[in-house]
Amino acid sequence: MFVPVTMQLLGGFWETLKVFSLTLLFSLPLGLVVSFGSMSKFTPLRVLVKGFVWIIRGTPLMLQLIIIFYGPGLVFGLPAMPRFTATILAFTINYACYFSEIYRGGIESIPKGQYEAGQVLGMTKSQIFFKVVLLQVIKRILAPISNEVITLVKDTSLARIIGIYEIIWAGESFIKKGLIWPLFYTGIFYLVFSGLLTIFFGRMEKKLDYFRG
Amino acid sequence: MAVLEVKKIKKSFGGLDVLKDVSFSLEEGQVLTIIGSSGSGKTTLLRCLNFLETADEGQILVNGKLLTGSHLTEEQIRENRLHFGLVFQNFNLFPQYTVLQNITLAPTLLKQGSQEEIQKKAMELLDKVGLTQKKDAYPCQLSGGQQQRVAIARALALNPQVLCFDEPTSALDPELTGEVLRVIRGLKEQNTTMIVVTHEMDFARSVADVVIYMADGVIEEMGTPEEVFDHPVSEKTRHFIQGTQQAF
Numbered sequence: 001m002f003v004p005v006t007m008q009l010l011g012g013f014w015e016t017l018k019v020f021s022l023t024l025l026f027s028l029p030l031g032l033v034v035s036f037g038s039m040s041k042f043t044p045l046r047v048l049v050k051g052f053v054w055i056i057r058g059t060p061l062m063l064q065l066i067i068i069f070y071g072p073g074l075v076f077g078l079p080a081m082p083r084f085t086a087t088i089l090a091f092t093i094n095y096a097c098y099f100s101e102i103y104r105g106g107i108e109s110i111p112k113g114q115y116e117a118g119q120v121l122g123m124t125k126s127q128i129f130f131k132v133v134l135l136q137v138i139k140r141i142l143a144p145i146s147n148e149v150i151t152l153v154k155d156t157s158l159a160r161i162i163g164i165y166e167i168i169w170a171g172e173s174f175i176k177k178g179l180i181w182p183l184f185y186t187g188i189f190y191l192v193f194s195g196l197l198t199i200f201f202g203r204m205e206k207k208l209d210y211f212r213g
Numbered sequence: 214m215a216v217l218e219v220k221k222i223k224k225s226f227g228g229l230d231v232l233k234d235v236s237f238s239l240e241e242g243q244v245l246t247i248i249g250s251s252g253s254g255k256t257t258l259l260r261c262l263n264f265l266e267t268a269d270e271g272q273i274l275v276n277g278k279l280l281t282g283s284h285l286t287e288e289q290i291r292e293n294r295l296h297f298g299l300v301f302q303n304f305n306l307f308p309q310y311t312v313l314q315n316i317t318l319a320p321t322l323l324k325q326g327s328q329e330e331i332q333k334k335a336m337e338l339l340d341k342v343g344l345t346q347k348k349d350a351y352p353c354q355l356s357g358g359q360q361q362r363v364a365i366a367r368a369l370a371l372n373p374q375v376l377c378f379d380e381p382t383s384a385l386d387p388e389l390t391g392e393v394l395r396v397i398r399g400l401k402e403q404n405t406t407m408i409v410v411t412h413e414m415d416f417a418r419s420v421a422d423v424v425i426y427m428a429d430g431v432i433e434e435m436g437t438p439e440e441v442f443d444h445p446v447s448e449k450t451r452h453f454i455q456g457t458q459q460a461f
């Protein structure tokens with residue numbers, strides 16, 4: 001039984017992995033854009049973005065998934081999005097909002113003197129951001145980002161609500177055959193995966209240990 | 214002709230008039246020291262010169278070229294800044310870069326010559342501030358005095374016409390001020406035009422060609438060190454000078 005169960009779970013895990021990596025790929029940069037919006041000096045934009053972030057962070061991801069998948073069809077009569085696209089869309093928006101708050105905290109914690117030193121040396125705004133500030137921000141936000149990423153590993157299981165055949169669904173399907181251990185087995189997948197991520201982020205933190213600031 | 218002319222600079226924050234009609238000029242190679250009590254507007258003046266603040270009124274000219282105006286683009290402001298250098302009270306070195314990289318970063322981004330030239334110049338500057346052997350250290354591995362000397366080298370790397378210092382030693386332990394002041398003195402010998410805001414009265418007197426005493430946003434007294442320290446005209450200045458002497 002072990003080999004077929006493993007094969008089945010690997011199939012589910014592949015879906016999990018796809019949701020996980022595509023979400024990160026899109027939401028990490030999108031979060032930066034959102035954070036710039038939430039720090040904008042243009043008040044209407046800032047209020048709008050902050051309001052949006054509040055709504056996304058204040059409601060369950062499960063609800064957002066359902067609304068994004070069924071909403072456009074029910075409200076506007078549009079053809080349904082593919083399940084997978086809807087999943088990535090919902091996860092990306094949700095995680096971009098969480099990341100944006102982490103970025104904002106990191107960016108705002110950099111002393112004003114760093115920007116001013118760059119300005120006085122004739123650097124442009126973008127040179128100051130990318131060459132002076134960014135690495136310092138990354139160092140400061142690494143721990144909260146790694147928390148969020150590990151949460152994402154587990155949140156991917158929510159995608160089953162709109163029919164994504166992820167690993168827990170795969171494990172659960174053995175219950176009707178009277179098998180409980182495949183469910184524990186899925187837990188091992190999660191543990192190993194988040195363990196690897198923990199090691200990865202630990203290494204990154206070590207890499208940035210060479211400077212203080 | 215004067216390198217720097219400052220004419221009737223005014224600056225207020227909210228309702229608070231911090232600079233009220235400040236004018237002075239500076240010749241090539243001269244050192245100006247600015248003294249004055251806390252809140253008199255010294256830092257604000259330096260920040261206006263470096264365009265970290267925009268003066269509400271008045272003009273700033275370098276070598277006869279007008280740098281102030283109401284419709285400057287970001288690009289123009291950035292170019293204008295390059296006439297000035299600023300050394301901060303708390304150094305503001307870039308922590309993720311080595312000493313050498315701190316100095317070469319801006320010249321590299323501004324494409325001021327080949328990488329070889331930039332590196333060579335940076336090493337010369339490090340030699341000038343006595344930190345050649347620390348070129349690969351990170352700021353967190355240096356003492357405050359060493360960090361401030363790197364900051365001076367970093368500012369010099371862009372060849373500013375006027376180098377400004379805002380209390381360069383006041384964040385340092387007393388035993389570390391000497392090394393920084395010696396570097397500034399050395400720059401004077403090489404004819405660097407400088408404006409130094411400082412609370413170190415002996416230094417302000419000995420390094421200066423011109424001294425300004427600021428009070429409440431105006432230049433209360435301006436003159437040679439002898440004039441300002443020994444024969445002040447204004448009652449306020451006399452009071453301030455006496456106060457600083459009694460402190461010791």
Ligand SMILES: Nc1ncnc2c1ncn2[C@@H]1O[C@H](COP(=O)(O)OP(=O)(O)OP(=O)(O)O)[C@@H](O)[C@H]1O
Nearest residue numbers: 226227229231249250251252253254255256257258
């Ligand atoms: N960005 C600002 N917003 C509002 N008020 C400011 C700002 N910058 C400076 N001020 C005010 O302007 C006045 C002059 O400040 P400034 O820092 O120029 O004084 P200073 O002479 O450098 O004093 P110190 O010797 O303490 O450094 C102070 O009353 C200060 O509170």
Ligand SMILES: [Mg+2]
Nearest residue numbers: 255256257379
């Ligand atoms: Mg000051």
